[in-house]
Amino acid sequence: MSLYGKVALVTGGAQGIGRAVVQSLLLSSAKVAVVDLNKTCGEECKTQLDTEFGEGHCTFIQCDVSHGDALRDAFQSTVDQFGRLDIVINNAGINNEKNWEKTIQVNLTSVIKGTYLALEHMSKEYGKEGGTIINVSSMAAFMHSPHQPVYTATKHGVIGFTRAMADASSQGDYGVRINVLCPAFVDTPLLHSVEQEDNMGKFVKFKDDFKLRMDKFGVLPPSLIAEGMMRLIMDTSLNGAVMKITCSKGIHFHSYEPMSA
Numbered sequence: 332m333s334l335y336g337k338v339a340l341v342t343g344g345a346q347g348i349g350r351a352v353v354q355s356l357l358l359s360s361a362k363v364a365v366v367d368l369n370k371t372c373g374e375e376c377k378t379q380l381d382t383e384f385g386e387g388h389c390t391f392i393q394c395d396v397s398h399g400d401a402l403r404d405a406f407q408s409t410v411d412q413f414g415r416l417d418i419v420i421n422n423a424g425i426n427n428e429k430n431w432e433k434t435i436q437v438n439l440t441s442v443i444k445g446t447y448l449a450l451e452h453m454s455k456e457y458g459k460e461g462g463t464i465i466n467v468s469s470m471a472a473f474m475h476s477p478h479q480p481v482y483t484a485t486k487h488g489v490i491g492f493t494r495a496m497a498d499a500s501s502q503g504d505y506g507v508r509i510n511v512l513c514p515a516f517v518d519t520p521l522l523h524s525v526e527q528e529d530n531m532g533k534f535v536k537f538k539d540d541f542k543l544r545m546d547k548f549g550v551l552p553p554s555l556i557a558e559g560m561m562r563l564i565m566d567t568s569l570n571g572a573v574m575k576i577t578c579s580k581g582i583h584f585h586s587y588e589p590m591s592a
């Protein structure tokens with residue numbers, strides 16, 4: 332299915348998982364706003380994408396997603412440049428147990444803010460045409476470890492928030508599908524931060540155990556996460572879905588017990 336005429340915004344889109352998703356969106360003919368803190372990486376990314384896809388298909392917007400006004404401006408700038416918004420990927424994330432308050436701001440608060448801003452631009456509640464939102468969590472929300480207590484907490488939060496918002500969307504007739512994606516270990520720069528004391532603080536002493544887990548469970552290519560993301564975007568039956576991507580089971584979904592008193 333083509334995404335011709337659709338406009339996407341990807342936070343943390345300049346490298347890693349976000350970069351792979353941007354590539355897939357452009358291959359499907361969507362227009363894409365790459366929203367990222369890293370100016371050098373973002374500008375390099377745009378130059379490469381302009382060469383591959385031609386100018387005018389993507390834009391780079393430098394923005395720290397944890398600054399609420401800056402994130403609001405990034406959404407507005409996307410709509411000003413491309414005329415509409417249909418797909419929002421709240422992907423930007425960090426791994427910092429030392430500055431754990433920042434980890435909560437980037438990994439959870441900004442995902443909530445990004446979801447609310449996406450709804451302002453896409454929900455029928457606001458007179459818009461509908462769309463789809465994907466929030467990025469992690470398998471860390473299902474298999475906790477001692478290395479990343481606050482990172483793990485934020486990723487639990489992303490799942491709970493997304494599932495509740497998906498219900499709000501269906502019951503409130505927002506016309507917006509809201510799903511969550513949980514990758515296991517993925518080969519990106521973030522993965523290497525677990526070896527650094529600056530990121531892990533006192534938990535850095537568990538790094539060997541973390542590496543053993545990576546050896547045991549394997550490391551995924553970012554392209555597979557992009558494939559899962561495209562499935563969530565294209566499959567219009569999905570709302571409130573929790574997609575997991577692991578080496579052992581590939582792309583699959585978590586199933587929950589029905590709610591009971």
Ligand SMILES: NC(=O)c1ccc[n+]([C@@H]2O[C@H](COP(=O)([O-])OP(=O)(O)OC[C@H]3O[C@@H](n4cnc5c(N)ncnc54)[C@H](O)[C@@H]3O)[C@@H](O)[C@H]2O)c1
Pocket residue numbers: 342343344345346347348349366367368369372394395396397422423424425437467468469470513514515516517518519520521522
């Ligand atoms: N790599 C993994 O093993 C893995 C596994 C599960 C989930 N995830 C999640 O996937 C998402 C992407 O991770 P990744 O591995 O691609 O990381 P990455 O570090 O390779 O890329 C993250 C991107 O986000 C940007 N970013 C960071 N803080 C930002 C901020 N405040 N404002 C705007 N942009 C910011 C960075 O500049 C970078 O371009 C994160 O939410 C991460 O928690 C990663």
Ligand SMILES: CCCCC[C@H](O)/C=C/C=C\C=C\C=C\[C@@H](O)[C@@H](O)CCCC(=O)O
Pocket residue numbers: 426469470471474514515516517521522523524525548549575577578579580
């Ligand atoms: C520095 C950030 C790194 C992020 C790490 C990442 O977010 C955490 C991943 C944690 C665990 C991954 C486990 C993967 C396990 C699978 O291979 C499989 O064995 C489990 C399958 C369970 C299921 O799918 O239901």
